Amino acid sequence: MGESNGGSIYGDAEARRRRTLDAAAALLDEGGYSALTIRSVAKRSGTSTGLIYQYFADKQEIFMALLNESQLESTAFVAGLARDRGVTALLTEVIAESARQWGRVGRVTSIWRDTDGSTGPDRESIREVHRTAALYNEELLRAVTEAALKEGRTLLDDDAALPFLLSGLQGVADTIVNNWASHLDPAEFASFSAAALTRAITLTEPID
Incomplete structure (x- = not known):
């Protein structure tokens, strides 16, 4: 921000x-x-x-503006990542950015949902957050697909692949931000997680 x-x-x-x-x-x-x-x-x-x-209009609008800004920044970050170093390298950088954004805004999203988040989807600010979230998802999927092709991998053709990746990135970011794996070096944990996520969502041989 x-x-x-x-x-x-x-x-x-x-x-x-x-x-x-x-x-x-x-x-x-x-x-x-x-x-x-x-x-x-x-x-x-x-x-x-x-x-x-x-x-x-209220504090919810302020929070929505911050969340929207965070998602736009994340989308631009992913769009600028190199694809030629493979999926694991790309996801390692995504994890670092995810942790930064999670620490600033994302980790309180669940609290917001429990309080003000039930006011309805008709707010323009909420529709905008859904729009920028979709943009981020599309950019991440594009980046991972292109990085996979560069190293002879194929992204799994399964509707669950992207939600799995997103939830995995969020979980890793949450662990880093809250220091829940304090016995591990955060950078090493990020690299391990990126490699594990890569294995989970890609194949080393192209699908016929």
Whole structure:
């Protein structure tokens, strides 16, 4: 997520929005979703609640904006990865980025769903999050497929392959962020996990 510049934010609408999101991300990191309130964001960002309400209807809209931004950043990251080093190398880098994004926003998504997430799918912000999630899924599938072809592998032709990969990446990221495997070096754990996921979703011989 981008960093806002110093100085006054009152004359720049985009800077105000950026400062709001940066403040919200910091609050999520420090205290989870319960720490995210319009008042706390206003105080942290050095602005007023009235100004924040000009851009976001409530704290759920702020969280949705952060989640959407995270998914767009992840999509761009995957799109820029080299395909010529194989699936395991590609997934190792994806895991690192997934852990970064999971630590900033993703890990509190389940808490959000238990509180505000049941307000319905008709919100434009929720539809946008579903759209950017689909973009990420498509880009990840494309990247893995292309990387597999580069090393003579074939992605399993099974509808479960992508959901399995996504859940595996999320689980590894969660383990790294929460330090649940503290006896392991995070980089070595990421490499092992990437290799295991590669074996699970690819074949070494092309399908006839």
